[in-house]
Amino acid sequence: MKKSVKIILATTGVLLIGGCLFLWYWFSKHTSDVHLKYVPKEAAAVFSIHTRELALKLDPAQLESLKPVSDQVNDMPDFIVNLMTDPFSTGVDPIQNIYGFAEKRNETTATALVVALADESNFSKFVVKMFPSRAIEEGDGFSYLDIDETRGLIWNDEAAVFVAVDELDVRAYAEKVIALTEESSIQTNENFM
Numbered sequence: 738m739k740k741s742v743k744i745i746l747a748t749t750g751v752l753l754i755g756g757c758l759f760l761w762y763w764f765s766k767h768t769s770d771v772h773l774k775y776v777p778k779e780a781a782a783v784f785s786i787h788t789r790e791l792a793l794k795l796d797p798a799q800l801e802s803l804k805p806v807s808d809q810v811n812d813m814p815d816f817i818v819n820l821m822t823d824p825f826s827t828g829v830d831p832i833q834n835i836y837g838f839a840e841k842r843n844e845t846t847a848t849a850l851v852v853a854l855a856d857e858s859n860f861s862k863f864v865v866k867m868f869p870s871r872a873i874e875e876g877d878g879f880s881y882l883d884i885d886e887t888r889g890l891i892w893n894d895e896a897a898v899f900v901a902v903d904e905l906d907v908r909a910y911a912e913k914v915i916a917l918t919e920e921s922s923i924q925t926n927e928n929f930m
Contacts, residue, residue, distance in 0.1 A: 772853040772896035774922040780838040828860025850899040
């Protein structure tokens with residue numbers, strides 16, 4: 738066998754193995770459910786939206802028909818068009834599952850939706866487009882946006898949590914959720930896992 742053929746075969750093998758490892762790494766990064774740690778173990782109810790399974794069931798022709806036509810785009814906010822046409826540009830990781838939970842605090846209820854982030858800076862830009870009149874406040878390792886007196890949005894480099902509370906301090910509750918560790922999360926509940 739000629740030396741050039743051996744080099745080509747070796748290079749092809751290395752590239753093939755490298756490509757397989759990259760795909761495995763990328764897929765495992767986007768299927769880690771690391772954001773599940775932001776669901777408290779004392780949650781009264783938890784639900785998940787399995788986005789990969791939903792995407793597999795979508796008919797591409799039907800999905801194409803759902804894209805906004807040019808006349809309708811003018812009436813839709815830019816951030817919604819962006820979310821529909823290029824969800825990865827929003828900073829959200831649309832391949833990861835989405836988790837929601839409800840938690841009882843004495844006589845009040847708190848609910849939240851947890852989404853994984855692929856890019857925190859893109860998500861921050863997306864939030865500014867969604868809520869242009871609201872100011873983002875920086876905290877210790879997180880960003881927070883007060884939507885109104887009962888709803889807020891908090892995020893870090895792993896996840897974003899949309900919270901809604903009754904008769905609780907929205908920001909304090911959001912900070913409690915974003916500070917959860919694996920030990921205080923639903924991940925310690927074997928029945929849930």
